[in-house]
Amino acid sequence: MLLLILSTLLSFLSVHTKFITNPLMKWMQSSSKEEISKRNEIKSLQSAQQKLSMVDNFVEYSKIQRKINRITESLKEKELENSNSFYMKIGIPYGLKMIIITLLVILCFYYRSSPLFYLESSINLFPFQYFISFANGKNSVSFHFWVMCCTAFARSIKL
Missing domain, CATH: 1.20.58 (Methane Monooxygenase Hydroxylase; Chain G, domain 1)
Structure with a gap:
């Protein structure tokens, strides 16, 4: 459960880093x-x-x-x-984004063979089962797929 929340949060933060960097930049330039x-x-x-x-x-x-x-x-x-402070204006947002993405990649490698959660057996994922449960058993959702879905959803949201 913690991994599900952490992966979702990191996926959203990788797209919307402005929620952290904007207040930080205002504080630094006050x-x-x-x-x-x-x-x-x-x-x-x-x-x-x-x-x-x-x-x-x-x-x-x-x-x-x-x-x-x-x-x-x-x-x-x-x-x-x-x-x-050009380096601060560019370095802080992109540096934070690189840290979050690096953390996501490390988590993807660490949890590559363990499913994030399982779906009911009545749900059939037939055409996309290999992509959704990559390197895991049937009717499971892998960490990779969940991060890709959360990132795609976060990009579609205009905040």
């Missing part, structure tokens, strides 16, 4: 406390700058603008460091 404080500082400086007249208080206005520009540049550098 803003740090330093970035949030810098953004708040920019907002406060911009509000102070809007209160000043550019013509009357040009010196103060330009000082505030230079501070805003300096903070904005440091934020852009941080964002550039985060956006350069």
Whole structure:
């Protein structure tokens, strides 16, 4: 029973890895406390700058603008460091998919000669019996066939 649940879950996860990778990527790319404080500082400086007249208080206005520009540049550098993580954006989803598929292949080799479950004797699988119960007895469902069916079903579902 555990093998049936595990194989079904791994088959669905091999197709829909986005359920794991999307929250993980959002968590990894979330803003740090330093970035949030810098953004708040920019907002406060911009509000102070809007209160000043550019013509009357040009010196103060330009000082505030230079501070805003300096903070904005440091934020852009941080964002550039985060956006350069191309390997993370590609490596995490495909790496997780490769781990799941490798685990499924290992399980297929380990359980190649043991049936996942048996069907009633009244059910006749005549034309497809060899494919459904590959390397097992009559009226049994093999691990390979179950994984293929679950994967095909998971691909047909648009989540």
